[in-house]
Amino acid sequence: MSDSTQPTAFLTTRWTLIVDAVSGNDAVARDALSLLAGTYWLPLYRYARRKNKSREDAEDLVQGFLAHLLEPHCLQELDRSHGRFRAFLLASFNHWMINDWKHSIRQKRGGPERPLSLDIDSAESGMKIDPADHRSPDRLFDREWALALLDKVLVNLEAAFNSEGNAVQFSKLRSCLTSASARIPYSSLATELGISEGAVRVAVHRLRKRYRAQLEAEVARTLSNPQAVEDELHSLFAALSNET
Amino acid sequence: MTESNPNQICPDCGATMPDDSPQDLCPKCLLRQALESRTLVDDGSPSAPSTQPPSPHEIADKFPGFEITECLGRGGMGVVYKARQKSLGRWVTIKILAPERVGDARFSERFAEEAQILARLAHPNIVTVFDYGETDGLYYIVMEFVDGVNLRDLLRDGKLDPTQALGIVPPICEALQFAHDKGIVHRDIKPENLLLDRDGRIKIADFGIASLVGVNGDPAGTPPYMAPEQGTRSQATDHRADIYALGVVLYEALTGERPGESFQLPSQKVHVDVSIDDIVIRALNRDPERRYHTADEFRKVIEKATAAQTRGDVDADASPAPVKPNAPLVPNPAPLDPIVFRIAGFLMIAIGIIQVLAVSVNVGNFIYFLSGAENGFFAEFLSMTEPAFIWFSAKWLISASLAVITIVGGTHLLKGKSRKWALAGAIACCLSTWGLVIGVVALVVLLSNTSEVFDPIGNTPHNQRRISRLAIAATGFHVLLLLCLAAGIFVVQSRYPITAGKAPSVFLIAFPVLFSAATGSILGWRAAIQIRKSEGKLYGKRLAVVTGMVVPSLLVIPLVAIGAGSLKELFASSPQFDDATALIVGTTTVSSIGAIAFLGLRTCFRYLAGKPLQCYSKRILSVAGILVGLWIVSGTLLWV
Structure with missing residues (x-):
């Protein structure tokens, strides 16, 4: 999902600015928005599927919606939903499903305007584990959103480590991202990596710090107010915690 | 996915x-x-500062020798930048201290003093200070750049594994001991100041900066890591405050929490050997006397416990650890202090005081009889031969010294402080007139018990801040000097007019006066140097300076006498001088004497007060030199 051609100018720009730029028909901003949408299309697809759409319909809906999203002048009238891209995307998608798709999707189906190549098989696979799920599609959307966001962060992190030639270190240390410090087997990691225990501690700390920074940056991009990162993290955590 | x-x-x-x-x-x-x-x-993190620290770009032109790359952070002590030293191509950290102190002369002086002390701290576990200075009113310190993280960063991820937590203590202790030996106390040991580099080596940062920034009575240190005595009497804190702070760091590293007023033992919270509990409790004792006395002692017990912990881990793998009862926190048991120690110490002090009283009565008698002229004792005293007089003076000087040593030794025995002093006191007690029995008892008590009641470093420089004993002794000798002068005046007066048969022995008056003056000044001089070297552990600097200045001041008298004498001689030998010559000779003589006296006294004073001696501008020195030269030349010419 990570893209080496991502427009760096928008890498850390808040989504509202991107949307405003898209409204102004800025090509770079369009790429940035499509990248942002590319990260989070999967929760939308599954949301549509849970709304009892067929695979084909769901795919059409998502593709059509994203194409619509990238069109200039079509975003201005939409509710910004208190500055959260997550809420904005879901609200817009709902809006799209109810009003627009019947009219526009038929024309667009099979047409050239398919902004993303969607891996529908992979998107379907995640649906198998919650057969008897009584939670609302909205809640599940949030949960999948969180998963997509974390995946994006980890993929970015891995790419960054790979580009620095530290792929092995990342693969060995990434499990430390979930563990409490006391549970991390520093000494065995040190042996595996062939560095001192102190160096492992420092490396783990740096990994965590980078992970945190990436996570916060990624979350901040989906908010219009960067101060709300903490709240957004809490609500994502809550969305993940509700599943048991 | x-x-x-x-x-x-x-x-x-x-x-x-x-x-x-x-x-x-x-x-x-x-x-x-x-x-x-x-x-x-x-x-x-500390509360966000209201003002943004200056950006690297903003301060770049103030540090032309450095390429400032980024601002690493801002703490209570100032702002830290990462920079590259262009000349040597090495990475350094530049710390800009207290921007609000710009133009504060006292701070400036103190800053220079502290930075010079810090520059002496070359130790692998202490962040090296490369340079310091002031540029455009910004006080800065250039330090070694440690590429790594601080312990706070690691602790943010949760507590450390017990072995890791224990592992950080010994190198810190080594570095602290090194600094304490030089009389330098960190005063702000906390996880933020303990840096780990990429190889896992630990380094202490910000040595002495806490006391520097806290110079105007601002809180120095960080509350959770401050020893109780730091909060109350800042002058009474010593190296044991660092041991307390390190105890807090260890507790936090082990348990992930800071110890509160009453804290749970580490072994109740994490799987550690019970011996760790005792170590933490001792390091965190509210009474500095009951903490580890030195960082080295702390290090040794930690190393021992680490070995036990490693063994314990192996045991624990074989069998599950026994469940420990939830024991309440008990204060550290007091070190052994048998009541005999106290009684013996008390008796020694009593004997010492009696001795002092006896000596005072003797001296009082002496002075009384000196003043009440026609008296048998006085007559007897005056008729003393010189050896008899020396013996008489020596006898009461010795008893006075024995009494003082007895009292000091008794105090140490009573408080269980320094074994050396207690022994000296007991011996002095044995030698005093009425103290033999008690002295022997005290000696027996001391020699039969070698417990750790005694602070092994009780009389080393990095004990608690105290008054310089040498300065007190110097003052004592100057009081004696005054008494001797008074006595001398009485003696001379009582025989006035002096006739050949009744002339008092010069030795009788001059010896005690000169002896007391010289001894007092030498002691004062020594005391001043000792106080300066103690880095704030000793006080009484003014007393030392005043006592040390007595002899140099007295030396002005012969100097003036020489000047006056030479003038008198000159005018007596050549009475034909006209007014102009007389004026020139008189002025140069008086001003030369004045200049020599002033420069000499000022130099002595500055030396004693520990101020730099290069304080004279070339102009002053050349004027003084010309005056003296003129005096010598004119004097010689006229003489010839």
């Missing part, structure tokens, strides 16, 4: 992981860790 086994269980929270978990990591734990560490960041 990585495909994985749908039944995978998260090893951290035990929940079933969704099969679309990112990178096979439990998403819940991923977020929880991020949230927890965020909370800790907010918790541990």
